């Protein structure tokens with residue numbers, strides 16, 4: 634019950650802010666066996682239901698985040714305690730035929746991560762599958778078309794302009810850390826990550842000030858570590874798992890600010906067959922690189938404005954291309 638109570642506060646608010654939940658259905662409902670059932674909002678519910686129906690017993694994520702966090706999403710035969718315990722052995726979330734999810738995690742933060750990772754993974758897989766079906770000349774069912782129309786509605790198009798962040802270059806560790814915190818919060822607010830995963834760093838004075846491993850990108854206060862630019866020292870242990878990529882971008886691209894997010898339509902574009910393979914060409918004039926199936930790294934020469942705008946531009950271009958193909 635503690636998990637449900639916690640979820641009902643801060644993490645439920647996060648799920649609602651991210652558009653994952655909150656269209657009137659009860660968000661989180663305790664089940665026997667210590668599991669928590671949750672009701673994702675549309676279009677997630679329709680996508681999860683469609684994937685569960687054709688899954689053969691488990692939904693296998695295609696995005697790197699989903700594969701690491703969830704491994705896969707079992708589809709239990711029923712929501713009885715025995716079936717759930719069997720399906721969720723060694724797993725963090727299960728998918729239900731009605732589009733709901735069941736979470737195994739005991740703490741609110743972990744349950745939120747599993748919930749949003751499951752929604753993210755199902756969104757990515759659903760749209761990648763739809764692009765593949767379209768490429769094969771196949772047709773989509775009415776329910777699938779409705780889910781896509783909702784997901785790719787122009788009202789969901791990423792905005793043209795990122796909000797203004799403070800201007801660099803920053804001269805000391807304190808202002809660098811403040812800039813990292815603000816950039817992380819803006820990245821999450823723009824929906825450029827699944828859950829609160831992602832990382833950010835700023836290099837000044839021979840050090841890289843980078844988010845800690847496991848720290849939610851929108852809650853970096855007190856969770857930034859300073860690592861020498863040669864990657865040495867004890868602090869490396871606490872730094873983001875993407876530290877090596879950040880250091881390389883700083884050293885080789887001459888960047889001060891590095892931002893890593895998981896913009897979902899960019900992830901989809903990197904996984905989809907055919908025309909989307911030309912993605913790097915579309916990005917030639919942007920300081921950003923896509924890690925296929927994973928996410929995007931963006932660099933800024935003086936501060937995070939350039940990097941945030943680049944992430945947003947990539948995501949908007951991919952959204953437009955996908956919507957143009959599927960709608």
Ligand SMILES: [Zn+2]
Nearest residue numbers: 831894927928
């Ligand atoms: Zn990542």
